[in-house]
Amino acid sequence: MTIKRISLSLVAAGLCVAGSVAVASGDDVTPPAQPPTPVAADATSSFAVFQRPANSGDVMPPVTRRILADTAAREGADLDGARAVAASAGRSVWAIPGPNKVCLAIPDPVDGFGINCADVATAKSGRLWVTLVGLPGQKLGDVRIAQFVPDGVDAVIAQGDDGKGRTITASDNVAFADVTSGTIGFSDGFGDHRVRVDGTPKALLSSAG
Amino acid sequence: MIDHIRAVVVRVRRRAGVGLMLAGTTAALAATAGSATAATHDYCNWDGSYNGTPAWTICFQSGDNWLTNNHAWLPYLPVTPTIYCGARLSGVDYGGWSGGNPSCDHAYGGGNLLKAGEYVSVAATTHGSITY
Numbered sequence: 001m002t003i004k005r006i007s008l009s010l011v012a013a014g015l016c017v018a019g020s021v022a023v024a025s026g027d028d029v030t031p032p033a034q035p036p037t038p039v040a041a042d043a044t045s046s047f048a049v050f051q052r053p054a055n056s057g058d059v060m061p062p063v064t065r066r067i068l069a070d071t072a073a074r075e076g077a078d079l080d081g082a083r084a085v086a087a088s089a090g091r092s093v094w095a096i097p098g099p100n101k102v103c104l105a106i107p108d109p110v111d112g113f114g115i116n117c118a119d120v121a122t123a124k125s126g127r128l129w130v131t132l133v134g135l136p137g138q139k140l141g142d143v144r145i146a147q148f149v150p151d152g153v154d155a156v157i158a159q160g161d162d163g164k165g166r167t168i169t170a171s172d173n174v175a176f177a178d179v180t181s182g183t184i185g186f187s188d189g190f191g192d193h194r195v196r197v198d199g200t201p202k203a204l205l206s207s208a209g
Numbered sequence: 210m211i212d213h214i215r216a217v218v219v220r221v222r223r224r225a226g227v228g229l230m231l232a233g234t235t236a237a238l239a240a241t242a243g244s245a246t247a248a249t250h251d252y253c254n255w256d257g258s259y260n261g262t263p264a265w266t267i268c269f270q271s272g273d274n275w276l277t278n279n280h281a282w283l284p285y286l287p288v289t290p291t292i293y294c295g296a297r298l299s300g301v302d303y304g305g306w307s308g309g310n311p312s313c314d315h316a317y318g319g320g321n322l323l324k325a326g327e328y329v330s331v332a333a334t335t336h337g338s339i340t341y
Contacts, residue, residue: 105316130307132305132306203265
């Protein structure tokens with residue numbers, strides 16, 4: 001074999017190898033392995049209240065929609081997906097879902113709503129709650145509260161500072177009641193979830209009309 | 210050559226003028242849209258800075274407005290106090306005070322001239338904003 005033939009053979013072999021590589025890479029349509037993308041917790045899929053079919057009571061009145069619009073826009077909450085979870089003062093307590101948030105709104109008997117919003121993880125741990133104090137008729141320490149609870153929790157315990165305990169039934173993922181200063185919460189497979197609630201203070205009673 | 214340069218300068222000026230006109234029109238439209246909708250303002254500390262709020266002491270806005278929303282929060286977390294949002298009408302509590310942690314929110318119908326306020330159950334740094 002002459003040097004020229006050897007060179008040609010090497011060139012041919014090189015081309016074959018290059019071709020094989022090219023074919024191999026061209027045929028390899030399987031995408032490289034990627035770590036799974038974490039999916040942000042979604043309120044609608046996380047809580048039963050937002051999965052149940054809407055009924056006639058869940059249609060939010062236009063006035064309520066207008067009053068809640070600013071907060072809903074700020075928090076990214078979806079008023080169309082809201083559910084009426086309890087009755088109060090002739091209106092409804094609302095649970096409102098967002099892409100990764102839940103909002104609770106309690107009607108103020110005088111005007112508007114008390115509202116609070118939290119992300120899904122916070123809502124699952126019982127730390128989404130909203131209170132109203134200083135309402136007409138409330139006495140020192142009185143508080144109206146709505147607390148959001150995860151699926152499977154059907155009651156919360158309100159423990160007053162006076163030592164008296166009371167069980168409050170939760171429905172549609174919300175416990176709603178008039179209680180007194182103390183703690184409120186529940187226990188589940190992830191631990192004991194209690195929050196401190198302070199009722200109507202003396203300062204408000206002295207300034208109420 | 211000088212005539213050519215002058216022509217180019219005139220074209221550039223015309224284009225810049227049209228651009229400025231469009232920008233001005235856009236700004237005017239934005240301003241019109243803004244005035245037609247409610248705006249949000251800081252209160253308590255109107256310059257947007259945070260407020261050191263003692264426990265159970267209401268920090269009020271300085272004036273009265275056709276309030277539609279009162280939103281206050283505890284900027285440094287985690288903190289334990291409950292923060293409350295409410296309002297007064299002619300010096301008297303108007304409805305209830307809405308409590309939460311780490312923020313509070315009380316929405317209103319906007320039909321009354323109200324003075325918004327916020328307070329905390331434990332002394333804390335707070336920040337309030339009102340929409341009217």
